[in-house]
Amino acid sequence: MGAEFGAGAEAPFVLAVPSKGRLQEAAAEFFAHAGLELVQGRGARDYRGAIAGVAGVEVAYVSSTEIVGQLAAGQAHFGVAGEDLVREKVPDVEARLELLSPLGFGHANVVVATPRAWIDVRTMADLDDVASAYRARRGERMRVATKYVNLTRRFFAEHGVADYRIVESLGATEGAPASGLAELIVDITTTGTTLAANALKPLDDGVILRSQATLIASLTALWSSNARRAARDILARIAASEEAARSREIRARLPSPAHLAVEAAYERFGAVSATGEDVDPHGFVALHCARGKVAELAGWLLEKGAERVSVAALEQTFDARNALYEALEERIGPDGA
């Protein structure tokens, strides 16, 4: 695949996305919504792809754990992964990665859960006390089954819980207390039904992380001019659809001139002119406004003398300022080439 880029051409920008399951579908849907159609290679077993209409981008379909590894090692520029995996697998996240944008899917909490029969344990402080009593009585430490070794260690240390041992669990963690492999668990949960089915309960203050799928940039990848161009393009489209989803366009005609009304609409409702600074001398206004403020703004325009106010949904809204890319460039530095 690499041979398609000639010897003199710049290395491609690599976007790593999940290779299977619901996460793959949700990620593809998210990008499609931003006008970025992921095109998988011809065979079903081809784990390379491209984005239709964006040059110099290679899409890599890999497992979630591998995505995190590739981002940390700088082998991929962008990737989609759960924040739980990122915080667990990458030491010193802030120095290596930039978490660009939460994607609104793949929600799950990493929680501390104990047997429901422990009616005397509701908080981490209770757990601390019970763990030290357990050790005093048995001379052994309470065992915590989890695949989140690092998250667990950090969270327990923050709460001063020291008398425990981690038992690494690579699957069916929630069954560990029942089968006698551990006394409690740290695991991911979405609805809590799996915990309940195993007679476990999360502690009141035992939420370690509220995680969701996140678009992540690698700070250690090689940021060539080509890679920057691709990143800027992708982020402009994502920002355009995110901004569009948040806003509505409102049109009306006021008794002329309209520039004072536009300023007032900004101050009162945070609305901005749909096409920038230019204001029509005949009183025509087109504004973009947050969804929640639309009805209020419409009422206000009618008060100001508009006869009719129309509201329309937006597909995409491109801005000269690319805030997502600017945030990234601040971390990777300006293009030296």
Add this chain to the structure above:
Amino acid sequence: MNLTVDAQSQSNIVSQAPRSAGERALDHFLAAGFERTEPPILHPAAIFLDMSGEEVRRRLFLTADAAGEELCLRPEYTIPVCRAYLASDKAGRVAEYSYLGPVFRARADQGGEQTQTGLESFGRTDAEAADAEVFALGLEAAMAAGGGALAARVGDARLFEAVLESLEISAPWRRRLRRGVARGRGLDAIFSRPSQGALAQPGVLAALESADHTGAKALVEDLLAIAGIETVGGRSAGEIADRFLEQASLRSGEPIETEKRAVLDAFLSISGDPDQAAIELRRLADSARLDLGAALDAFEMRTGFIAARGPKIEDIRFSAAFVRDFDYYTGFVFEAHDPAAPRAKTALAGGRYDGLARRLGSADDIPAVGAAITLDRLVSGGER
């Protein structure tokens, strides 16, 4: 520099090669009869995780053997020396060892290898004399290694236990106090418990409030039994019921009587040189009618041995609140650091750990006391 060196002076150079700081400290231990030992570098990681908790894992250099057992490079010497002693034919008898070599701890800013030297004394029944000797040898060796005099702080876990015993503090509160004090928390923090009143079953609690403890416990155990619960997550229904009731009783009552708390407060605030502290301890024991007899006699005897061994008593600072959060430390504890840098890391640390042998598989406790010097934390005064 003169490069022409004849054979004669060359051999002189070799024989008079300056001893390193660590070797000078070791020489001091050897001269006192502590035989040098070099225990293995690789150990089962579980031993250190069991002793020190999961927190030390991030400091361990981990590896595994062919069978998949998790091993680590030794992060310190005491446990390796104690394991070697227990495996030897001297186990249970008097044996005194010294060591010098690398220990391995992952640290963010420095390399993972540090040189430690130290000594361990096993099996001596003259505990106070052994305590004093190990303490004095540690301070002297630190000086011999080229450091300036260190500022020493001492504590005594046995005194603390005697106070708790004498006040008839309940077992759960004894444990919480021991642990809270070791972590530097004050009594206010230890006795204020955030989960107070946060229990979920107000109906059950109201029904229990009038019942006596035995009846209440039986009721809670029955409730758990009805739910099909005997032992869950390693805790028996009885244990759960006990703590549930204890927590419930905290909703209305004080965790400890005011007078007892005042005595604890007075005890924990005692600090000063060991002679002065002993006077204050006797005064407190008299006024509060505490039975500290044997523990206090041992404390004073040890102070006497230390004075006879050299260190100036008025330069040592005793603090009643200085205890370690390791249950195998059973008596005298000490640490020392560069007095010019009050926030400097501990360069010399040690204490009596009679409980360690049993934790490592011995059938009985074995008297043991030791000290370790981390060489790169010594004052470099003597080398200048």
